[in-house]
Amino acid sequence: MSPQRRTIVSGAVASGILSSVGLSTLKSMTVPKRWSTQSELTFLEHSTQEYSADSAVSMAWIGHSTVLINIHGTIILTDPVLFNNIGVRILGATFGPRRITRPALDPSEIPVPDIVLLSHAHMDHMDLASLEFLTNRSPGKIHAITAKNTSDVIDYLEWNSLRELDWGESLDEGGVSIGAFPVKHFGWRLPGEPDRAKGQRKSGRSFNAYLIEEKQQNFQANRVSCDKIHRIMFGGDTAYTESFKDLNFINNIDVAIMPIGAYNPWKAVHCNPEEAVMMARDMQASTIVPIHCMTFPLGREGFHEPRARLVKAVHADSDLTLGYSQIGQLLKVA
Ligand SMILES: [Zn+2]
Numbered sequence: 001m002s003p004q005r006r007t008i009v010s011g012a013v014a015s016g017i018l019s020s021v022g023l024s025t026l027k028s029m030t031v032p033k034r035w036s037t038q039s040e041l042t043f044l045e046h047s048t049q050e051y052s053a054d055s056a057v058s059m060a061w062i063g064h065s066t067v068l069i070n071i072h073g074t075i076i077l078t079d080p081v082l083f084n085n086i087g088v089r090i091l092g093a094t095f096g097p098r099r100i101t102r103p104a105l106d107p108s109e110i111p112v113p114d115i116v117l118l119s120h121a122h123m124d125h126m127d128l129a130s131l132e133f134l135t136n137r138s139p140g141k142i143h144a145i146t147a148k149n150t151s152d153v154i155d156y157l158e159w160n161s162l163r164e165l166d167w168g169e170s171l172d173e174g175g176v177s178i179g180a181f182p183v184k185h186f187g188w189r190l191p192g193e194p195d196r197a198k199g200q201r202k203s204g205r206s207f208n209a210y211l212i213e214e215k216q217q218n219f220q221a222n223r224v225s226c227d228k229i230h231r232i233m234f235g236g237d238t239a240y241t242e243s244f245k246d247l248n249f250i251n252n253i254d255v256a257i258m259p260i261g262a263y264n265p266w267k268a269v270h271c272n273p274e275e276a277v278m279m280a281r282d283m284q285a286s287t288i289v290p291i292h293c294m295t296f297p298l299g300r301e302g303f304h305e306p307r308a309r310l311v312k313a314v315h316a317d318s319d320l321t322l323g324y325s326q327i328g329q330l331l332k333v334a
């Protein structure tokens with residue numbers, strides 16, 4: 001942890017969160033000094049059992065767009081960004097924006113994921129240092145799934161499998177099916193690269209949201225402890241798009257994991273919190289949780305603005321529940 005950070009711990013807040021997420025202990029709550037804040041960030045006490053318990057469907061926000069999802073023992077890690085910087089990687093070092101909130105779990109505490117799910121090739125989502133760490137720790141073990149025309153960035157790593165999914169395609173892995181859906185974003189990682197958003201459909205780097213759906217056999221195997229198939233939408237990185245309306249024929253999307261930051265001034269490619277809520281409503285999700293904020297100084301909006309706007313927008317919507325709103329919190333999905 002950076003020495004410039006101060007630690008604030010509020011017993012009342014901590015006990016409230018303890019009861020809401022069922023954790024026995026909390027790490028300290030920290031905020032960077034240069035943000036003046038009345039709000040607290042909470043952090044997971046590491047408990048890998050939380051994620052490997054076969055009976056659980058849960059998710060924890062590690063930071064930025066990194067969410068650790070457990071679907072009855074299938075562990076999925078989205079857009080892993082686990083270290084201090086994001087950006088260009090040269091000779092084993094990463095040069096770019098520095099994180100302002102530490103990850104809720106240290107990299108060594110992250111359970112070995114069965115699946116790493118990558119929305120697109122932007123530096124804050126496809127982070128080479130994190131992916132090198134995960135594959136070096138567990139060579140040949142992890143299945144990586146990424147957007148069309150992006151696997152070349154990470155094909156030097158020792159995956160179990162590395163597969164691209166284009167919009168409308170899906171695959172089965174472990175106990176889940178994963179389907180790729182279109183979002184409104186852009187794809188180039190380095191200037192000048194082909195980009196689907198520029199109309200380069202064949203060769204352009206693409207960008208996905210993913211519907212994670214529990215497989216029927218997994219459902220049957222766990223019938224004792226759950227009575228429905230769980231579905232989670234990982235929204236990736238997107239501006240407001242009506243494409244999620246196409247999903248409203250699917251019943252029971254339990255949780256929409258939606259980006260809510262970096263909309264100022266980049267609203268053309270990043271939705272604001274109200275639009276994230278609209279998209280969750282478009283797909284008729286029951287619960288929304290945020291990503292893409294409070295971790296790196298990417299947008300000009302204030303550190304706490306996206307979260308405050310999200311809380312307000314969900315509060316105004318009687319059909320939607322806020323699963324959590326802070327980095328480090330855990331949601332147990334019923
Ligand atoms: Zn992006």
Ligand SMILES: [Zn+2]
Pocket residue numbers: 122124125237292
């Ligand atoms: Zn991003």
